[in-house]
Amino acid sequence: MSILEICNLQKTYGREPNIVYALNDVTFSVESGVFGLLGHNGAGKTTLMKTLATISKPTSGIVSVCGYDTQKQGDEVRKLIGYLPQELNMYPSLSVLDFVSYMAELRAIKSKKKVMEVLEQVDMVQFAKRRISQLSGGMKRRVGIAAALVGDPRVLIVDEPTAGLDPEERVRFRGVLSRFAKDGKCVLLSTHIVEDVYQLCEQLAVLRKGSLFFCGNADKLISYVAGKIKIIELQNENELISLQQKTVVLATTYEHNKIQARIMDENNSFLSMPVTETLEDAYVYCMGGKTYE
Structure with a gap:
């Protein structure tokens, strides 16, 4: 019990x-x-x-x-x-x-x-x-x-x-x-x-x-986000806004006047290699409104 x-x-x-x-x-x-x-x-x-x-x-x-x-x-x-x-x-x-x-x-x-x-x-x-x-x-x-x-x-x-x-x-x-x-x-x-x-x-x-x-x-x-997490380097905020319209942005960091965006690439639309996924990736993704069956 x-x-x-x-x-x-x-x-x-x-x-x-x-x-x-x-x-x-x-x-x-x-x-x-x-x-x-x-x-x-x-x-x-x-x-x-x-x-x-x-x-x-x-x-x-x-x-x-x-x-x-x-x-x-x-x-x-x-x-x-x-x-x-x-x-x-x-x-x-x-x-x-x-x-x-x-x-x-x-x-x-x-x-x-x-x-x-x-x-x-x-x-x-x-x-x-x-x-x-x-x-x-x-x-x-x-x-x-x-x-x-x-x-x-x-x-x-x-x-x-x-x-x-x-x-x-x-x-x-x-x-x-x-x-x-x-x-x-x-x-x-x-x-x-x-x-x-x-x-x-x-x-x-x-x-x-x-x-x-x-x-x-x-x-x-x-496992729901395995192989689908990528990091994209952006030049400015406008590129970030455009990216957010195309996919789920899980996190952003700013380094050397550039932006690194950690994203969920569901349809393999971005050329970057996948990075190791974390529990936080999965949690932030599902809190963004995604449903797992």
Whole structure:
């Protein structure tokens, strides 16, 4: 049995004829390990995670965590999950130790040993007495992960955990999430940073405008653009505008007063040799409106 099961999930706002679909008939399952959830802002990622965490109720559909229905068995579900939202409000005057201890007590956990164990997991023991207000952004995110790990959850749900962090902190975070996902546990990682998904996740889903666009492994998504990525050198912006009318431009770089455009050449219309494709190529391409069957 899968750890997470999402079946025909729908979340709407408003009434006819002005209904907005935050999620529209989303169905997929998640096994153990780190599972990536990609999508632009507004794609429905946060809505889906709040539904899994029992914070938001779906309009229709079924969501289960370890076999428990999130709507009918919310108490059981909440015992199994740790949740780190994109914005976690903290008490700036509290120390790291006091804040995580407080979050532990909210889960009926009063063991200082367990608090210190999660601080050790995120490499924050040496900062245990430092006030939250004195921490960097990366340290605050580590404290948030520690709070989510209290109680040894089976499922860890994290929303944009590395947004705004420097490369060193992002690598540190990936290590924490990877270590947690061992031994049959599950991490659901929502992000728009493709590199994090590529480094961590064997499986991923892509949401677009509330609908499930893709679900599978990274290699399968990359295979859709295999052999079709090329780099074209341009002289000026006018050539770039003209190129954009002919094909999908995935990225541009400016070097020595020239423009290098990374493009998707579906019909082999350009003479340049193909270059090695990446997950970001496939993701940017599909977010541009292309559909894979």
